Amino acid sequence: MPRTPSPATPRLPLAPPPRTRRRLRVCHECDWLVALPPLRPGERADCPRCGHTLVTRHAQPAQRSLALAMAALVALALALGFPFISFEISGVGNRIELYDTAASLVHFHQPLVAIAVMLTIAVLPALYLCSVIWLQIGLLRRHPLPLSRGIARSLVHMHPWMMADVFIVGALVSLIKIASLAAISLGVAFWAFCAFALLLLLTTLSLDRDWLWFSLTGEPLAPAGSRTGATAAEQGLSGCPTCGLVNRLDEQGNGRCRRCGEHLHARLPNSLQRTWALIIAASFMYLPANLYPIMVTTHLGEAHPSTIIGGVVQLWQMGSYPVALVIFIASVLVPVGKLLALGWLCFALRHRAGRFRMTRTRLYRLTELIGRWSMVDVFVVAILVALIRAGALMSITPGPAALAFAAVVVLTMLAAISFDPRLLWQAPRPPEKEASHA
Numbered sequence: 001m002p003r004t005p006s007p008a009t010p011r012l013p014l015a016p017p018p019r020t021r022r023r024l025r026v027c028h029e030c031d032w033l034v035a036l037p038p039l040r041p042g043e044r045a046d047c048p049r050c051g052h053t054l055v056t057r058h059a060q061p062a063q064r065s066l067a068l069a070m071a072a073l074v075a076l077a078l079a080l081g082f083p084f085i086s087f088e089i090s091g092v093g094n095r096i097e098l099y100d101t102a103a104s105l106v107h108f109h110q111p112l113v114a115i116a117v118m119l120t121i122a123v124l125p126a127l128y129l130c131s132v133i134w135l136q137i138g139l140l141r142r143h144p145l146p147l148s149r150g151i152a153r154s155l156v157h158m159h160p161w162m163m164a165d166v167f168i169v170g171a172l173v174s175l176i177k178i179a180s181l182a183a184i185s186l187g188v189a190f191w192a193f194c195a196f197a198l199l200l201l202l203t204t205l206s207l208d209r210d211w212l213w214f215s216l217t218g219e220p221l222a223p224a225g226s227r228t229g230a231t232a233a234e235q236g237l238s239g240c241p242t243c244g245l246v247n248r249l250d251e252q253g254n255g256r257c258r259r260c261g262e263h264l265h266a267r268l269p270n271s272l273q274r275t276w277a278l279i280i281a282a283s284f285m286y287l288p289a290n291l292y293p294i295m296v297t298t299h300l301g302e303a304h305p306s307t308i309i310g311g312v313v314q315l316w317q318m319g320s321y322p323v324a325l326v327i328f329i330a331s332v333l334v335p336v337g338k339l340l341a342l343g344w345l346c347f348a349l350r351h352r353a354g355r356f357r358m359t360r361t362r363l364y365r366l367t368e369l370i371g372r373w374s375m376v377d378v379f380v381v382a383i384l385v386a387l388i389r390a391g392a393l394m395s396i397t398p399g400p401a402a403l404a405f406a407a408v409v410v411l412t413m414l415a416a417i418s419f420d421p422r423l424l425w426q427a428p429r430p431p432e433k434e435a436s437h438a
């Protein structure tokens with residue numbers, strides 16, 4: 001893997017043809033300005049300062065993304081059109097389709113959770129896949145289709161909220177939870193959804209954003225006087241988080257990308273205040289999420305409410321140790337760990353930002369990566385509520401904690417998004433200067 005030059009290297013030699021211009025990029029995590037080396041398919045360029053991947057090149061990116069996106073869309077259509085899971089207990093049974101997971105939540109007065117489930121597992125992924133297909137068809141015809149720039153810009157914002165893979169884990173946990181109580185059979189849609197989740201993941205990995213924007217609109221030259229081996233902020237520059245282009249900012253440290261139109265800031269405005277506010281809001285929601293039952297199981301006319309921790313203990317007592325561990329990690333360790341980690345990162349910025357910044361950057365990456373996996377428990381509730389409907393014999397209804405817990409997941413994800421990792425690499429400032437800068 002070729003790496004971009006070390007920070008000590010002041011300048012790189014010019015890239016050989018076909019790219020005759022130096023293509024500059026700013027690392028989104030540490031704000032270091034680097035020149036991209038010429039990359040062959042399968043290679044990637046990492047930031048020499050913090051190791052963040054700047055660009056990944058693929059062979060035949062348009063054909064690859066187009067094929068994967070179309071296959072994923074077909075798999076999603078199959079997953080929506082066929083039976084998902086069915087269960088039977090003492091001759092009474094129920095069969096559900098994928099959209100029943102949201103419809104049942106609406107029936108039990110949990111419309112917000114239902115919207116969150118449908119958006120994350122089907123609506124946003126479908127929009128994302130259609131967008132990829134639209135863009136790549138235009139590029140293959142060598143004439144971008146209308147609205148291509150706006151659509152390409154929206155891809156970045158949709159990406160963190162697609163959770164088909166988390167839903168699969170939720171479905172597996174649900175199955176193990178009820179396997180000993182009822183006879184379960186998996187429908188065509190279950191397997192189609194597994195294929196869809198995998199293809200969606202491959203589509204997101206296949207998307208070469210740098211190549212996409214270069215092919216859509218070409219690349220304007222970097223602002224005059226830009227020099228590599230220094231931070232963008234100290235030169236009054238900023239790298240576009242959407243298309244990667246280096247732009248000059250105004251005196252206030254704001255601007256707009258010349259290529260994609262995205263709003264740019266030397267640092268995200270009020271990043272610390274927003275992150276703190278979201279952390280505090282998520283911490284408040286975490287209390288009802290754990291104190292109230294997340295679902296109520298009615299078995300032979302007797303109601304058994306269970307909290308998140310109660311569910312973990314029950315699974316442990318049933319001997320399902322791996323599932324108990326999955327739920328404990330996803331529903332307890334991850335949200336708490338994420339809140340503590342983000343709180344620590346915000347707190348640490350007030351002190352010597354120069355020390356341990358690589359460790360803090362890794363911690364930030366981890367919080368970004370794992371946050372969405374907490375949705376497992378919300379998906380388990382959605383699936384079980386839809387599936388287990390055998391009246392007094394056995395039925396499951398959602399508890400008030402489901403909404404609170406979904407809110408915790410969304411708020412912690414928003415907190416991670418609103419935290420600007422470039423602050424971790426910023427030289428320490430006196431408190432009053434820091435405040436005026438924010």
Ligand SMILES: [Zn+2]
Nearest residue numbers: 027030047050
């Ligand atoms: Zn970096």
Ligand SMILES: [Zn+2]
Nearest residue numbers: 240243257260
């Ligand atoms: Zn841009």
